[in-house]
Amino acid sequence: MTGTVASVKPTVLLFDIDGTLVTTCGAGRRAVERAFEQRHGTKEVLSFSFGGMTDKAIVRNGLLGLQRPFAGETELQEEIEATLGSYFGVLAEEVARTRIRIHEGMERAMDMAEAREDVALGLGTGNMRKGAEIKLGAVGIYHRFTFGGFGDDSIDRPTLLMIGARRGAGALGVPIEDCRVVVIGDTPKDVAAAKVIGADSIAVATGTHDLAELRGCEPTAAFATLADQGAETALFGG
Numbered sequence: 759m760t761g762t763v764a765s766v767k768p769t770v771l772l773f774d775i776d777g778t779l780v781t782t783c784g785a786g787r788r789a790v791e792r793a794f795e796q797r798h799g800t801k802e803v804l805s806f807s808f809g810g811m812t813d814k815a816i817v818r819n820g821l822l823g824l825q826r827p828f829a830g831e832t833e834l835q836e837e838i839e840a841t842l843g844s845y846f847g848v849l850a851e852e853v854a855r856t857r858i859r860i861h862e863g864m865e866r867a868m869d870m871a872e873a874r875e876d877v878a879l880g881l882g883t884g885n886m887r888k889g890a891e892i893k894l895g896a897v898g899i900y901h902r903f904t905f906g907g908f909g910d911d912s913i914d915r916p917t918l919l920m921i922g923a924r925r926g927a928g929a930l931g932v933p934i935e936d937c938r939v940v941v942i943g944d945t946p947k948d949v950a951a952a953k954v955i956g957a958d959s960i961a962v963a964t965g966t967h968d969l970a971e972l973r974g975c976e977p978t979a980a981f982a983t984l985a986d987q988g989a990e991t992a993l994f995g996g
């Protein structure tokens with residue numbers, strides 16, 4: 759016997775960031791708002807919930823709310839990129855002055871995943887890769903995720919999750935068809951996106967949605983936190 763533990767099937771884990779791995783105590787929202795104020799002189803167009811949205815979708819939504827005419831999709835895309843460019847600098851400032859918290863059960867889940875040879879530990883997040891690095895780097899866990907699907911990959915959550923899943927299968931050296939993919943997230947959008955790509959989903963009520971609401975979305979499993987009994991089986995199969 760070696761020290762490693764076998765899972766039921768090669769498993770790709772895709773962790774959401776905000777509300778799931780960590781809470782940024784509003785630093786993410788404040789950074790988007792400040793970037794908008796810098797470039798567009800207002801943050802009023804951002805009065806919607808960012809939960810489960812990709813960074814690009816948030817910025818796009820905000821820009822369209824300005825009711826400023828864009829010459830076309832190309833100009834809109836350029837402004838999305840420019841606004842995100844401002845956002846990274848402001849995010850680093852906001853994160854530096856905020857105490858980012860890692861949610862209960864997450865470090866243990868990462869430890870367990872790393873102890874299993876047939877598990878790939880990745881991110882499935884609407885954050886741009888650079889934003890993910892700023893948020894998770896602040897609590898010293900960014901380096902633990904060797905791959906992921908990010909906001910850079912697509913504005914669309916199912917698409918970026920699928921890209922992340924393929925990268926995870928590549929890291930395990932097995933075809934994606936042979937893998938169990940598990941999306942861990944805190945919003946109905948995470949659960950819905952997992953279903954679109956045929957992945958299992960674990961919902962955690964550590965964000966703004968409570969357990970009853972998340973259960974109503976019929977994820978594969980739902981927990982108050984990932985420290986709850988049953989989470990290990992949900993993650994790695996039984």
Ligand SMILES: [Mg+2]
Pocket residue numbers: 774775776777778809810943944945965
């Ligand atoms: Mg989230």
